[in-house]
Amino acid sequence: MRTAAVVGTGLVGTSVALALTLRGVTVFLDDADTTAARTAEALGAGSLAVPPEPVDLAVLAVPPAHVGVVLAQCQERNLARCYTDVASVKARPYRDVLLAGGDASRYVGGHPLAGGERSGPLAARAELFEGRLWVLTPADRAERPALNSVLELVSLCGATPVIMDAEAHDRAVALTSHAPHLLSSLMAARLAEAEGDHVRISGQGLRDVTRIAAGEPALWGEILEANAEAVADVLQACAADLEHTIAALRALHGADGARRARAAADLDDALRRGNRGAGRVPRKHGSGPVEYTVVPVAVPDQPGALARLFATVSEAGVNIEDVSIEHAVDQPSGLVELTVERSSTEEVRRLLDAHGWTLQDRAPLTGHR
């Protein structure tokens, strides 16, 4: 890819333009909002000139509802050889492309999973997509060169491509983005009219649950409108669970003992299913699951011995994640099992050994647990 056009110089468009410019691609910028376009240009994202010949790829970074019409217009003026967009819904924009008479053979829909609190070109950065996923939804009639051109774009932006059907993508984001957004809004809405004293009594949990409710209503209205049925399906399942949970809460202090027990079990089940689901949410890029190992140490039954053991481990700058303490009835020392990050195990063992602690193998101690 030598040349590209970015139509729409908001956060995502300008970030794409910055990333491509950084990789040596000549980028042409276009936005009906001249302040946004000039700002992107001044940030070094590209040029406001009209490309002298069709560019290799045009990235349409416009709201979902505009993708179809803007693509048709761009193809009309022969802006690029291939086209993609960055809208966070994919089925409806593709239908719009067909309706607007666009050439679907040279278009592959895309959705980079990246964004930010702030919008607009001033919030843009070339690294916005690094390590992120970028979903591509090539339709059957999309031709190979178009797909490869968009794959190159994703690669130049440092993201990982994921190819999906547009409908599967839309059901996925209904579940992982759009329904969570509305639930966050509904919870936050409860605070809008609450007493000030009540809202004051809150912590990180409330901040986390309601953070995305601060998103731009006009933008989110467009996104939700473009994926309304899939979002409604997810929320309907939430509503059924919610009714069930409310009924359980109401029954917890009722007179009927059997019903009370059932209500407690229902509540517990809701919390446990939530636990399982939360465990499936991908962690932040680069923060994979931490693995732990257990280091067993013999600790004499003397005052201060455990404190000295902790101090030795702290000296290594290692966090003790968990501890278990067991006494062998007929021995002058107990067994302490320290749980530490696997990557620190060797250092902890070395340090404990150097300080004269007796490291134990786990095998001879089975039966204690």
Add this chain to the structure above:
Amino acid sequence: MRTAAVVGTGLVGTSVALALTLRGVTVFLDDADTTAARTAEALGAGSLAVPPEPVDLAVLAVPPAHVGVVLAQCQERNLARCYTDVASVKARPYRDVLLAGGDASRYVGGHPLAGGERSGPLAARAELFEGRLWVLTPADRAERPALNSVLELVSLCGATPVIMDAEAHDRAVALTSHAPHLLSSLMAARLAEAEGDHVRISGQGLRDVTRIAAGEPALWGEILEANAEAVADVLQACAADLEHTIAALRALHGADGARRARAAADLDDALRRGNRGAGRVPRKHGSGPVEYTVVPVAVPDQPGALARLFATVSEAGVNIEDVSIEHAVDQPSGLVELTVERSSTEEVRRLLDAHGWTLQDRAPLTGHR
């Protein structure tokens, strides 16, 4: 306060003990779980000895359902002159205190608004409560010395006391903590059986909304049980909004134009109420609202002028939050208004002046906006 007892050496109890020890208070620890108690002792949180005489204050850091019975037991053995607890619900534990025959004149309920992802003494730290709120719910029959003793505890832990009725506290936390927890669980539960490919397509929003759903189900079951009616009231209001929102989503693509418009307005209203509510959530301690000012600069109509202006501001390490660009029709330069943090205004103005930019007053330019 010279002496204190901490009954229950989990995260909160051990953190209280560490904070008090750090301030020179002699702390006695007690926990039925001897590993937890010995771990807290080894961390320097206090002594496992039995206090030789009644301590000034005993802090009961046990689950909500145990507060009443544990208080009565402690008073039976004359552990302390005054008592408090740290349970996150307050009305029911107080009723339990009365039921268990506890002396309510020497007890003031408390709830520090602090916690953490991890539980247990190993996660404890003396600074856990610093800058946090700590709700106190003295009942009518609580005597002044008990209240003052607990106020001293809050102060020694570096927290800010808030005095409330137990019932008002419980309604507040139903709104700001317990209902959000269940909504987070319900959303996360939708992910439990979802396709792996679908869950993979997710970002920070989903992580935030579902984070608290990872909380310990047994602990949360107890909390919710102790505040069931108030939580059900909040969730009922959410459920009504949710039904309304689902109906709006379903109607967005219907045949009836008037109904479609109403549905779009309903959806917009839900998002805007969410926006307002999210704006009322207190920010993290120490991160008050940032104030901005506008710096107007005359920028010549030359290629690269805006880029040079941005570069000058970047040189000061200052973020441009917003920009507007206007052209006066009959003048050789345009007006650029930079929005920057108020605290940086003087530095930006000085730097721009030093680089030869013409700063403008806003007054003569009214009429342009």
